[in-house]
Amino acid sequence: MIGAVSHWFAALPTPRxxxxxxxDADVCIIGAGYTGLWTAYYLxxxxxxxxxxxxxxxxxxxxxxxxxxxxxxxxxxxxRGLLAKQHxxxxxxxxxxxxxxxxxxxxxxxxGEGIDADIVKxxxxxxxxxxxxxxxxxxxxxxxxxxxxxxxELLRAAEVADRIDVDSAVSGSFNPxxxxxxxxxxxxxxxxxxxxLGVTVxxxxxxxxxxPGCARTRAGVVRAPVILRAxxxxxxxxxxLRRRWLxxxxxxxxxxxxxxxxxxxxxxxxxxxxxxxxxxxxYAQRTADGRxxxxxxxxxxxxxxxxxxxxxxxxxxxxxxxxxxxxxxPQTRGVPIAHGWCGVLAVPRDWSATVRFDPGSxxxxxxxxxxxxxxxxxxxxxxxxxxxxxxxxxxxxxxxxDHRSRAWEPEPLRWLGVRGLxxxxxxxxxxxxxxxxxxxxxxxxxxxxxxRP
Numbered sequence: 001m002i003g004a005v006s007h008w009f010a011a012l013p014t015p016r017x018x019x020x021x022x023x024d025a026d027v028c029i030i031g032a033g034y035t036g037l038w039t040a041y042y043l044x045x046x047x048x049x050x051x052x053x054x055x056x057x058x059x060x061x062x063x064x065x066x067x068x069x070x071x072x073x074x075x076x077x078x079x080r081g082l083l084a085k086q087h088x089x090x091x092x093x094x095x096x097x098x099x100x101x102x103x104x105x106x107x108x109x110x111x112g113e114g115i116d117a118d119i120v121k122x123x124x125x126x127x128x129x130x131x132x133x134x135x136x137x138x139x140x141x142x143x144x145x146x147x148x149x150x151x152x153e154l155l156r157a158a159e160v161a162d163r164i165d166v167d168s169a170v171s172g173s174f175n176p177x178x179x180x181x182x183x184x185x186x187x188x189x190x191x192x193x194x195x196x197l198g199v200t201v202x203x204x205x206x207x208x209x210x211x212p213g214c215a216r217t218r219a220g221v222v223r224a225p226v227i228l229r230a231x232x233x234x235x236x237x238x239x240x241l242r243r244r245w246l247x248x249x250x251x252x253x254x255x256x257x258x259x260x261x262x263x264x265x266x267x268x269x270x271x272x273x274x275x276x277x278x279x280x281x282x283y284a285q286r287t288a289d290g291r292x293x294x295x296x297x298x299x300x301x302x303x304x305x306x307x308x309x310x311x312x313x314x315x316x317x318x319x320x321x322x323x324x325x326x327x328x329x330p331q332t333r334g335v336p337i338a339h340g341w342c343g344v345l346a347v348p349r350d351w352s353a354t355v356r357f358d359p360g361s362x363x364x365x366x367x368x369x370x371x372x373x374x375x376x377x378x379x380x381x382x383x384x385x386x387x388x389x390x391x392x393x394x395x396x397x398x399x400x401x402d403h404r405s406r407a408w409e410p411e412p413l414r415w416l417g418v419r420g421l422x423x424x425x426x427x428x429x430x431x432x433x434x435x436x437x438x439x440x441x442x443x444x445x446x447x448x449x450x451x452r453p
Contacts, residue, residue, distance in 0.1 A: 003312035008184035032056035036230035038381025078352035115189030233344030
């Protein structure tokens with residue numbers, strides 16, 4: 001199957017009713033993904049009397065929240081070095097530790113609210129498959145430790161194989177701050193929870209404009225003193241925001257369930273999430289029903305910040321990702337692919353997310369997670385709730401609060417830059433695969449030009 005939003009939806013849900021006309025609220029949230037729903041959850045928990053309305057263009061989880069790789073991880077959605085220059089190293093270390101703690105916060109809320117999202121906290125395994133990747137892995141581990149990520153272990157090739165028998169593994173690292181989830185189950189469960197708390201969720205209702213005090217749709221206007229935008233990769237569709245965050249494309253495949261003999265050869269008993277140190281990286285998980293879901297970059301960006309149509313992805317992308325899977329885990333050769341899909345994630349120009357609220361206009365936003373939003377959205381939702389409620393807390397002092405990124409370049413520079421970046425990465429990966437211990441200078445140059453961390 002190609003498209004149909006994602007494999008995580010066994011069938012597309014029946015949408016909730018659309019906005020029936022003009023409405024008043026205390027808070028209006030645009031977007032029923034993780035960010036919008038977590039914000040609604042913590043606002044309603046803090047002040048049950050708030051009238052909160054959530055507007056969603058399609059259905060809860062239609063965007064990245066229902067299409068991602070299912071990594072509930074402490075990975076930082078931002079350039080830690082850049083933020084440290086602006087706010088100090090201690091502030092960034094605090095932020096990183098709160099991201100790590102947010103993994104357990106999501107797990108606890110899911111358990112407490114009865115959300116079954118196939119959660120297993122098995123940690124994250126990153127694998128280096130050539131000498132250049134090995135050097136990069138060791139440098140990454142050292143950096144993470146310096147930023148307050150505790151519990152990371154360096155693994156020898158044999159220790160990697162004891163967990164997952166990855167082909168040509170040179171070394172690996174294990175980070176305990178990660179859990180495997182079924183992303184659509186989490187976002188759909190969260191939508192049901194906020195409704196039980198009294199939040200009104202209107203689906204099939206696309207916001208066409210946002211202004212102080214109101215959110216406009218074709219069905220009517222929601223008037224509220226607080227308007228919060230949680231539109232992530234779909235932000236470019238709103239007036240005046242086409243260059244705000246770049247909608248980066250990522251694609252995934254899911255296999256049919258693997259026979260037990262194949263699992264016996266692979267291992268993966270701990271349900272770790274799995275990634276590699278290639279520049280054109282992959283990310284994967286072992287699903288609760290015995291499949292492998294694997295993602296990576298394919299067509300990274302569509303001209304003019306265009307968005308995919310319901311997750312539809314080309315067969316060439318499915319074939320590419322199948323090749324990556326079969327190369328990393330040769331045991332999967334011959335296993336049929338059940339589904340391929342794609343989606344967009346939001347990338348600010350400096351690759352750093354933000355949480356902002358302007359008390360004067362009543363407008364706020366959170367997002368730009370550069371692909372690390374599953375956990376970060378929870379921390380952002382709690383932070384945005386505190387900002388809206390005018391509470392001064394440790395969350396409101398975090399370095400991503402009110403962070404501002406400059407706009408992306410106009411076309412065709414935007415398209416040329418992103419395409420050039422990933423072309424360079426592909427060349428660099430081929431160069432590194434031939435040997436040599438250093439990162440390809442091609443990739444280093446691409447990183448410096450784009451300011452990618």
